[in-house]
Amino acid sequence: MKLFLGIDVGSVSTNIVVIDSNGQLLDKLYIRSRGNPVGSVQQGLATVLKTLKGHEIAGVGTTGSGRQLIGTLVGADLIKNEITAHAVACLNLVPDVQTIIEIGGQDSKLILIRDGIVSDFAMNTVCAAGTGSFLDQQAARLNMDIGQLGDMAAQGEHPVRIAGRCAVFAESDMIHKQQMGHKIEDILAGLCRALVRNFLSNLGKGREIKAPVIFQGGVAANHGIRLAFEEALGFPLIIPEHYDVMGALGVALLARDKMLISEQPSAFKGMEIVDSAIETSSFDCDSCANQCEVIELRQEGVLIACLGDRCGKWSNRVHFSHGVRETVQVG
Amino acid sequence: MKIGIPRALLYYWYGFTWRTFWEEAGAEVVVSGPTERSTVAIGSKAGVDELCLPIKIFLGHVRQIADQADWIMIPHLIKVETGAYLCPKFMGLPDLVYHALPDVRDKVCVVTVGPRNIDMLQSLKGAALMVGIPERQIPKTLDVNNRLPALYELAKSGYPRQSDLQRGRLRIGILGHPYCIYDRCFNLNVFDKLNGLDVDIFTPEMMPGNMLGIGSGRLHKELFWSLGRFQFDALEWMIGKLKVDGFIHLSPFACGPEAIIGDMLERRIKQAGLPILKLLFEEHSGEAGMVTRLEAFIDLIHYRSRVC
Numbered sequence: 001m002k003l004f005l006g007i008d009v010g011s012v013s014t015n016i017v018v019i020d021s022n023g024q025l026l027d028k029l030y031i032r033s034r035g036n037p038v039g040s041v042q043q044g045l046a047t048v049l050k051t052l053k054g055h056e057i058a059g060v061g062t063t064g065s066g067r068q069l070i071g072t073l074v075g076a077d078l079i080k081n082e083i084t085a086h087a088v089a090c091l092n093l094v095p096d097v098q099t100i101i102e103i104g105g106q107d108s109k110l111i112l113i114r115d116g117i118v119s120d121f122a123m124n125t126v127c128a129a130g131t132g133s134f135l136d137q138q139a140a141r142l143n144m145d146i147g148q149l150g151d152m153a154a155q156g157e158h159p160v161r162i163a164g165r166c167a168v169f170a171e172s173d174m175i176h177k178q179q180m181g182h183k184i185e186d187i188l189a190g191l192c193r194a195l196v197r198n199f200l201s202n203l204g205k206g207r208e209i210k211a212p213v214i215f216q217g218g219v220a221a222n223h224g225i226r227l228a229f230e231e232a233l234g235f236p237l238i239i240p241e242h243y244d245v246m247g248a249l250g251v252a253l254l255a256r257d258k259m260l261i262s263e264q265p266s267a268f269k270g271m272e273i274v275d276s277a278i279e280t281s282s283f284d285c286d287s288c289a290n291q292c293e294v295i296e297l298r299q300e301g302v303l304i305a306c307l308g309d310r311c312g313k314w315s316n317r318v319h320f321s322h323g324v325r326e327t328v329q330v331g
Numbered sequence: 332m333k334i335g336i337p338r339a340l341l342y343y344w345y346g347f348t349w350r351t352f353w354e355e356a357g358a359e360v361v362v363s364g365p366t367e368r369s370t371v372a373i374g375s376k377a378g379v380d381e382l383c384l385p386i387k388i389f390l391g392h393v394r395q396i397a398d399q400a401d402w403i404m405i406p407h408l409i410k411v412e413t414g415a416y417l418c419p420k421f422m423g424l425p426d427l428v429y430h431a432l433p434d435v436r437d438k439v440c441v442v443t444v445g446p447r448n449i450d451m452l453q454s455l456k457g458a459a460l461m462v463g464i465p466e467r468q469i470p471k472t473l474d475v476n477n478r479l480p481a482l483y484e485l486a487k488s489g490y491p492r493q494s495d496l497q498r499g500r501l502r503i504g505i506l507g508h509p510y511c512i513y514d515r516c517f518n519l520n521v522f523d524k525l526n527g528l529d530v531d532i533f534t535p536e537m538m539p540g541n542m543l544g545i546g547s548g549r550l551h552k553e554l555f556w557s558l559g560r561f562q563f564d565a566l567e568w569m570i571g572k573l574k575v576d577g578f579i580h581l582s583p584f585a586c587g588p589e590a591i592i593g594d595m596l597e598r599r600i601k602q603a604g605l606p607i608l609k610l611l612f613e614e615h616s617g618e619a620g621m622v623t624r625l626e627a628f629i630d631l632i633h634y635r636s637r638v639c
Contacts, residue, residue: 065619065620065623080626081622081623081626081627081630082623082627083623083627083630083631084626084627084630106620107620107623117634117635118627118630118631118634119606119631119635120606120631121627121628121631123620123623123624206597206598206601291367291368310523
């Protein structure tokens with residue numbers, strides 16, 4: 001059977017899905033990146049190995065903020081941005097979807113779909129207030145599990161007012177309310193409302209949010225946020241079964257489409273990357289004023305990829321290394 | 332005698348005019364190099380925290396050129412045309428330099444730009460006399476109205492291409508202030524990123540002179556920011572004549588005028604049924620977020636054009 005892999009390397013989590021040529025999801029995986037995208041992908045691939053055994057891997061797609069690095073590492077057939085990947089996954093699931101709300105670790109996105117295509121999108125600007133990382137941080141501060149935080153927020157009956165415009169102000173507001181003696185459930189419910197308010201006024205500004213709305217991304221697991229959204233919008237949200245791996249699913253579908261049309265063998269480098277030692281290193285090239293930050297990827301000491309240089313001075317070296325271990329490290 | 336000109340702010344419009352004036356007057360002109368990360372670092376250290384990134388970059392350029400020149404030309408930008416003004420920070424530029432960089436104070440030579448070209452010539456003449464250029468050497472005319480530094484930056488990145496005339500490629504209109512569009516360090520090299528995505532770009536400075544005043548004249552109320560007016564003229568040119576497929580708006584994170592102008596531009600673009608991507612820049616050098624947005628935006632336009 002031909003199988004297709006989708007890998008989404010986000011800021012907080014690394015997700016891997018395995019689908020067959022009918023688009024059926026066979027295996028999925030959500031693991032925390034913990035600042036180590038390469039290691040988490042290796043670990044993830046090792047975990048899905050049992051599903052892949054005995055089958056041909058006919059296509060691999062990568063997405064997420066680490067898509068270039070990981071795409072080069074695993075030999076991806078398709079490297080695509082998250083927005084397109086999310087839209088594809090949603091359209092596959094709910095063909096008449098009009099709006100997608102996606103809140104991940106560092107990004108929050110609002111994607112509008114009309115007539116089956118992305119017609120507009122908005123992403124949070126330079127600020128990460130209201131995204132998963134902030135909720136994570138608050139959960140850590142309150143010494144609770146992130147899942148627990150969402151459930152507690154959903155129990156809040158009298159949400160207190162929290163400033164949602166800025167994460168720093170939101171935190172100091174929360175601390176203040178805590179010291180005043182408000183119940184933690186009410187504070188968390190207030191926080192959820194504030195984040196939703198911020199999302200809608202920031203990303204939703206001037207955009208029509210029509211139902212059906214799909215809510216996905218890691219934060220979709222948070223009942224508090226979901227309730228706050230439903231309250232603000234006035235209609236229920238659809239949370240897909242695989243809400244946490246939609247990006248990976250989308251890019252797997254895109255890779256499947258591409259590979260089934262082109263009928264070429266996949267560029268996938270195989271499973272040996274799981275067990276080999278992979279190192280990344282970086283340096284600033286000082287050959288010209290561009291001062292590119294060059295990233296080198298070594299597998300068992302052999303240079304396998306070089307990213308980030310604009311002129312190709314370093315990345316072209318890969319074609320000449322012929323799998324030979326370098327004696328002198330150029331970086 | 333060496334005259335230093337900082338490569339920042341409206342240098343991208345008037346740089347050539349200034350340069351030719353000083354060279355004709357017999358002075359040697361040194362222009363600071365393209366902005367680098369170190370320029371930003373120096374500028375942020377000199378300025379107070381409330382300054383926007385372009386002003387910090389300006390201060391960085393002044394600092395970097397100070398040791399190479401006998402005089403540093405600081406443009407005093409109050410109004411570059413009649414009836415419209417520039418940002419208050421531009422109006423106070425000489426004072427900003429005096430206080431942020433007190434050690435270069437003695438080298439400063441202020442040149443007021445506008446409102447008419449004759450005023451700039453007068454001011455340049457005064458500055459030339461002040462730095463000790465004999466009166467007979469001072470040019471009597473000024474080479475104005477060409478925005479060569481901006482066009483030079485465009486050409487350096489490979490635009491406009493011959494293929495601009497070809498049909499079928501996506502056309503993207505870039506909007507924003509000249510120092511946001513042409514400063515590669517500021518905008519994390521957005522031109523190169525777009526080059527890789529195989530689209531044609533058009534900037535306001537490519538607009539022919541006869542389009543000036545048309546777009547901004549159609550607003551229900553006169554705008555009093557020159558840089559805003561110029562963008563509206565360019566917008567009309569891009570929508571009406573070029574028929575671009577989408578817009579990218581570049582602005583500094585903390586820009587007051589652009590907060591309003593950007594929104595007005597967005598409304599006009601939405602009215603024309605076109606997509607717009609707004610990119611805000613601060614001192615961050617992480618490009619991942621920007622690349623994602625650019626790629627998704629170009630994808631979006633591709634999908635839209637396929638359906639229509």
